[in-house]
Amino acid sequence: xxxxxxxxxxxxxxxxxxxxxxxxxxxxxxxxxxxxxxxxxxxxxxxxxxxxxxxxxxxxxxxxxxxxxxxxxxxxxxxxxxxxxxxxxxxxxxxxxxxxxxxxxxxxxxxxxxxxxxxxxxxxxxxxxxxxxxxxxxxxxxxxxxxxxxxxxxxxxxxxxxxxxxxxxxxxxxxxxxxxxxxxxxxxxxxxxxxxxxxxxxxxxxxxxxxxxxxxxxxxxxxxxxxxxxxxxxxxxxxxxxxxxxxxxxxxxxxxxxxxxxxxxxxxxxxxxxxxxxxxxxxxxxxxxxxxxxxxxxxxxxxxxxxxxxxxxxxxxxxxxxxxxxxxxxxxxxxxxxxxxxxxxxxxxxxxxxxxxxxxxx
Amino acid sequence: xxxxxxxxxxxxxxxxxxxxxxxxxxxxxxxxxxxxxxxxxxxxxxxxxxxxxxxxxxxxxxxxxxxxxxxxxxxxxxxxxxxxxxxxxxxxxxxxxxxxxxxxxxxxxxxxxxxxxxxxxxxxxxxxxxxxxxxxxxxxxxxxxxxxxxxxxxxxxxxxxxxxxxxxxxxxxxxxxxxxxxxxxxxxxxxxxxxxxxxxxxxxxxxxxxxxxxxxxxxxxxxxxxxxxxxxxxxxxxxxxxxxxxxxxxxxxxxxxxxxxxxxxxxxxxxxxxxxxxxxxxxxxxxxxxxxxxxxxxxxxxxxxxxxxxxxxxxxxxxxxxxxxxxxxxxxxxxxxxxxxxxxxxxxxxxxxxxxxxxxxxxxxxxxxxxxxxxxxxxxxxxxxxxxxxxxxxxxxxxxxxxxxxxxxxxxxxxxxxxxxxxxxxxxxxxxxxxxxxxxxxxxxxxxxxxxxxxxxxxxxxxxx
Numbered sequence: 001x002x003x004x005x006x007x008x009x010x011x012x013x014x015x016x017x018x019x020x021x022x023x024x025x026x027x028x029x030x031x032x033x034x035x036x037x038x039x040x041x042x043x044x045x046x047x048x049x050x051x052x053x054x055x056x057x058x059x060x061x062x063x064x065x066x067x068x069x070x071x072x073x074x075x076x077x078x079x080x081x082x083x084x085x086x087x088x089x090x091x092x093x094x095x096x097x098x099x100x101x102x103x104x105x106x107x108x109x110x111x112x113x114x115x116x117x118x119x120x121x122x123x124x125x126x127x128x129x130x131x132x133x134x135x136x137x138x139x140x141x142x143x144x145x146x147x148x149x150x151x152x153x154x155x156x157x158x159x160x161x162x163x164x165x166x167x168x169x170x171x172x173x174x175x176x177x178x179x180x181x182x183x184x185x186x187x188x189x190x191x192x193x194x195x196x197x198x199x200x201x202x203x204x205x206x207x208x209x210x211x212x213x214x215x216x217x218x219x220x221x222x223x224x225x226x227x228x229x230x231x232x233x234x235x236x237x238x239x240x241x242x243x244x245x246x247x248x249x250x251x252x253x254x255x256x257x258x259x260x261x262x263x264x265x266x267x268x269x270x271x272x273x274x275x276x277x278x279x280x281x282x283x284x285x286x287x288x289x290x291x292x293x294x295x296x297x298x299x300x301x302x303x304x305x306x307x308x309x310x311x312x313x314x315x316x317x318x319x320x321x322x323x324x325x326x327x328x329x330x331x332x333x334x335x336x337x338x339x340x341x342x343x344x345x346x347x348x349x350x351x352x353x354x355x356x357x358x359x360x361x362x
Numbered sequence: 363x364x365x366x367x368x369x370x371x372x373x374x375x376x377x378x379x380x381x382x383x384x385x386x387x388x389x390x391x392x393x394x395x396x397x398x399x400x401x402x403x404x405x406x407x408x409x410x411x412x413x414x415x416x417x418x419x420x421x422x423x424x425x426x427x428x429x430x431x432x433x434x435x436x437x438x439x440x441x442x443x444x445x446x447x448x449x450x451x452x453x454x455x456x457x458x459x460x461x462x463x464x465x466x467x468x469x470x471x472x473x474x475x476x477x478x479x480x481x482x483x484x485x486x487x488x489x490x491x492x493x494x495x496x497x498x499x500x501x502x503x504x505x506x507x508x509x510x511x512x513x514x515x516x517x518x519x520x521x522x523x524x525x526x527x528x529x530x531x532x533x534x535x536x537x538x539x540x541x542x543x544x545x546x547x548x549x550x551x552x553x554x555x556x557x558x559x560x561x562x563x564x565x566x567x568x569x570x571x572x573x574x575x576x577x578x579x580x581x582x583x584x585x586x587x588x589x590x591x592x593x594x595x596x597x598x599x600x601x602x603x604x605x606x607x608x609x610x611x612x613x614x615x616x617x618x619x620x621x622x623x624x625x626x627x628x629x630x631x632x633x634x635x636x637x638x639x640x641x642x643x644x645x646x647x648x649x650x651x652x653x654x655x656x657x658x659x660x661x662x663x664x665x666x667x668x669x670x671x672x673x674x675x676x677x678x679x680x681x682x683x684x685x686x687x688x689x690x691x692x693x694x695x696x697x698x699x700x701x702x703x704x705x706x707x708x709x710x711x712x713x714x715x716x717x718x719x720x721x722x723x724x725x726x727x728x729x730x731x732x733x734x735x736x737x738x739x740x741x742x743x744x745x746x747x748x749x750x751x752x753x754x755x756x757x758x759x760x761x762x763x764x765x766x767x768x769x770x771x772x773x774x775x776x777x778x779x780x781x782x783x784x785x786x787x788x789x790x791x792x793x794x795x796x797x798x799x800x801x802x803x804x805x806x807x808x809x810x811x812x813x814x815x816x817x818x819x820x821x822x823x824x825x826x827x
Contacts, residue, residue: 014373015740018747021755028758029781035765036777083402090407123399127406186544188413235413314476352472356489 046080053081057088060103061096070106078112082131085109089134101136110137117143125151126158133162141166148178153185161193168200176204180228187235194236202238205229209244223254230260239266246270255282262288268296278304283313290316294323302330306338309347317347321354365736372724373745379713380752386597387759390657393600394592394767397657404541415521415543416444417536417613420513422506423527424452431465433527436568438493442536446495449527450513453482453503462498466490471497479511479624487516506609507625507632514616514624522619524633526610528664530559530569535660539613548650550618550640553607554660555591557770558584560667569662572770574779579672582787583665585780589760592657592767599655603701605641605686605710607653609633611661618644618651626689631682638690638707645698659768673798680718680802687715718799724749725793750788757784 052071060066073081085104089097104110109131116128129147132140144166147159156178163171179190194201210226226248233240248261250273258277262285265274271293278289290308293301305327308320324335332355339351419437423430430449437447451459462468468488475484482504490496501512510524521543523536532538535554543549561575561584575581598604607614612633619625622643625632637653644651666672687710693699694707724745732742761780764770771780 014744014748017377018744018751021748021751025751025755025758028755028762032758032762032765032777032781035762036772036774039769039772087406121396121399123403126403130406184547188544191413314474317474346474349472350474353474356471356473 049077049080050084053084054088057085057100057103060099061088061092063095063099066103073107078107078109079116081107082109082112083127086127086131086134090130097134098136101134104131104135105137110135110140113137114140114143117147122152122154125155129155129158129162133165136166138166141171145171145174148174153182154189156182157185157189157193161197164194164197164200168197172197172200172204176201176208179232180208180225183224183228185228185232187231190232191235191237198236198238201236205233205236205238206240209240223252223257226252227254227257227260230257230264234260234263238264240264242267242269242271244270246273249273249277255285258285259288262292265292266295268298271296271298271301275301275304278308283311283316286311287313287315287319290319290323294319294326297327299327299329302327302335302338306335306342309339309350310342310344314350317350318354321347321350325354325358365731366741368727369731369737369741369745372720372728373748375720375724376745376749376752379717380756382709382713383593383752383756384759387593387756387763388597389600390593390596391763391766393596394657394763398767401658414443414537414540416446416519417442417540418513418517418519418522418616419445419447419536420510420517420522420524421447421449421527422452422509422513422524423449423454423458424503424506424509425454425456425458426527427454427456427458427461429528430458431461433525433529434462434466434496436530437525438495439533440531440536441533442540444519445536446497446518447493448513448516449496449498450509450516451498451500452505452509453501459498459500463488466496466498467492468496468498473497473516476515478515478620481508481512481515484512505627505632507627507629510632511624511627514619517616520616521613522616523611523613524609525661526663529556529610530564530662531611532569532658532660532662535611536613538658538660539611539656542652542654542656543613543615546652546654548652549615549654550644550651551607551612551614551637551653552656553595553604553612553653554656555595555658556587556608556610556661556663557591557659558587558665559662560584560665562662564662564664574771574776575667577667579669580665580667581779581783582791583672585757585760585783585787587665588764588780589757592760592763595655596657598706599653601701601705602652602654603641603706604653604655605638605702605706606634607637607655608661610663629682629685629689630678631686634682635686635689638686638693641702642690642693645693645696645700645703648698657767659770673801676795676798677802677805680799681806683710683715684803684806687711715803718796719803721749721796722793722800753788753792754785757787760784 056066056070082104085100089100092100113128113131113135116124117132119125119128129144132144141163144159144162147155148163149156151159160175160179163175179185208229210222210229230248242265245261245265246269249258249270252258252261258280262274262277274289274292277285280286280289286308290305293305302324305320305324309317309324311317311320321339324330324338325332336351339347419440421433421437426433434447434449449462451462468490471487471489473487475487482502485500485502488498488500497516499512499516501509513524514522521540523539525531539552539554542552558575558580559569560577560580561573562569563571563573574584595604595606609632618640619636622636622639626635626639629635640651640653666675687707690707693703694711696703699707728737728742728745731737732739758781761777761784765777771777
């Protein structure tokens, strides 16, 4: 039986869709081929450019006089040059960096970097910020300060590095102030970028160390500011005096603050305040206390650590056992005797576990 | 008239599914371009920070005696600050454990094992005196999910990365997938791009040269992986609605996974089920969270090269999808559902779960309607052009995205081969795949048993002597 077909307009719509699809497929394939052709043309040029300029940059960094020998840099090659130059800057230390900076100034890279500060691509902006720092261009300071204070977090950290590169002593106060106000910072990035300036940052950081008076009594937000300071200090691997940290421990009950403080404890000073938190209700604090006591390594704390090996939390037992075994003058046999005296099966198991771990990697 | 209406419904279905794919392609293209600029930045020589979060790499292994040594050696050479590798031998019936003991000089180790998620009994824990980062857990057989849970229990670090025992990781893969955790404190999971290693030169678990396979089954899968990872997941990730992180490579915040109860055992799609459960529970509890996809190719895996193995894999995947969706209907259209509940989950149900049924019915119906003269020849041809043509368009768009971003297959010969595959896969392979997925649905509905499945391996996975 023949059923009449639907009106032709519906079919024409589908046919139109089909032809459009086919056209789009062909256009995409054409795009693929054009892309490939463009790469085929540009890649040898890029490779030649890299080879030519890598050699120049290396010779420059080594101190060779390149006057009159510099290849011509086309305007469309400037950004590629800057990336290559930045690569060299980050790979080198010492006077080679200054020579490279002089070369880049000669090639007028400042104007390119300043233009890229306004790029809509964040990665380009970040590279431009770093480049301006390595160029040691005083004229770029206002723009970098703007990035430090108004840019997003990553830009601010990069701007901090750039400003310190230009004149560390002049900008360190502003850098520290800004970093202390940026919440949810990527401290790993801070650590990588700012470690070369640890010395100068440490002085300013220590001068601006938050008060250790009871934080509840301080201005609102004092605990958060102190926490940020402690985390920044850790990212920069600062040596903070134990008595100052001890005062924090004595005057705070904020768990994050206690953990951040405990992580910085190194010497014997402030140990009493640390010990006061050995029975803290939060196991993370107890685990950090055990670890810190291990770093400090006082024989007097052995009994407390032995008690912590019987803790209900696995991590506390683990850290306390590790700490006990790392105390100078306390032999494995003595630790074993102490822990066996506790009669705690979990503590004894943990001891065997940690001893095996130490023996395996001795 | 009825025939025309049904045909139109079929056309509308195909248009809808491809419109969503095109939308995802646009989202992915934007994300890829952004990512490419960041890659230039990340290539700058900067020292690693010790503040990168340490990672436990978990490798569940069941009957992997031929590949496990190469995999572990490759993992031990990953470039990352602090990480450990935990191999979980899931009661293998072959010599997986003994080759590990022999090769790495493992010694029994009286570890104080901490049970946070219940698992099958642990028979022993081993450490290698030569490789401080390596530990091996020997346990009774309980499946992949159970092994991962045992690995979580044994892990020391706050992030863990589940890796398949037959995967090859790029050296900097951990750095790449860990970066989002540094940028966003509320990040709970990240997934990386998986590519097919067939055709590549694999020596001792390392990838020496990238090329396309000559085996047609593997070639089709290369195209599928390109599509699925380049615009499928990347598109969903840009709206925080990615419902799958491949079990072959995914990084998770351990505490979040423990809080939601760990991997669910007795399920096949444990990787997807976990991610859907995280979405479901985090949204229910109103907790801020992010799940992100890292588009860089970080993990290479060998895909099946024969019809039977591929069929079994697809049946398993469809069962896994069914189980995951079925366990979390509460997420769909829930008040707190957001993009995952209101868009991604319904999409999964309509186009991934029921898709194969509608697709097969579409072909059958149109063929029948044309042969019975219910629709015109032109309507039949137009339907095929729309359904297949849009599929080809998406596949070719996948190739274009790949060329715009990572250029893993840069030679003209490879591009032509990929374009040909993009066309050919729509003419038979896609339909066959849809049929296998229907079988998977049937098996899920009838609750037939299923296990890990076996993989016939062709690559050279032997560790270098």
